[in-house]
Amino acid sequence: MRELRIHGRGGQGSVTAAELIATAAFKSKIYSQAFPAFGVERRGAPVQAFVRFDDKKIRLRSQIYEPDYIIVQDSTLIGDVNVFSGMKEGGIAIINTEKEIDGGVPEGVKVVKINATSIALETLGLPIENTTLMGAFAAATGEIEFDALEESLRERFPGALADKNIAAARKAYDIVKGGA
Template identity: 55%
Template structure:
């Protein structure tokens, strides 16, 4: 079973990101589960969401305490939230930042940096980075295919909005994986 924790702020589409990843994984033949941290947070407050993927039916219902991956949509959280809490030793961080991993100096072996804000501004015209981060996750981990990520996005956001978000995910995927 693979467990992923998303960090962001209320209003950034953190829960949607976890759901899109779950749906993409489902298209790739996984069982999946996505859920928010059950809080009373309002817009702007730090929020979390979780995704589980497995080849077998997922039975576990607890929150995620030792994630395999942490996806950080808002780098400003590094100063306020222990985003690495419980991360497995061989786990990885995918973070939206303009900094390099050396500059970030995080206590983690596998770090993937991506300027998802720039991608979002270029593709969507607004700094909403959740779809780009799902694309980045796919590109970094190859756990889910880009095709399935696109399918999940279009399913969630039909029409123009979906197409723009697909572009964001695609660009992030390519940037992080170096694939063309």
């Protein structure tokens, strides 16, 4: 079983990203499970969402404490939350930033940095980075096929909005694949 933990702030679409990644995995013939961790969070407060992937049915229902992958939608969380907590050696951290990551990255964890905010602004006209980071996740991990991600986005969003989100995801996918 492989596990993803998404760190974001309320209103950034972390839960939506988890759901869409799980849907894309399912469309890629992989068992998947997505769920959020909610408390009394409000817009702007740190939130987490989780996704599990496996070749067989998933019966585990706990939070994810030792992820193979993390997505960090807002790099300012790195100073507020231990986003790298429990990461497995060989794991991949996808971080929305252009800046250097100052410490905290566990030994053996690969960091993929991408300026998802600028891609989102360019393609969507809004700083909503979740679909951009989903494209980066697909490229960096190979857990989901881009075609399945595109199909999931078309099911979730109508017409032109789907096209814009797919364009954002594709741009990030191509950038990460080109740098891999």
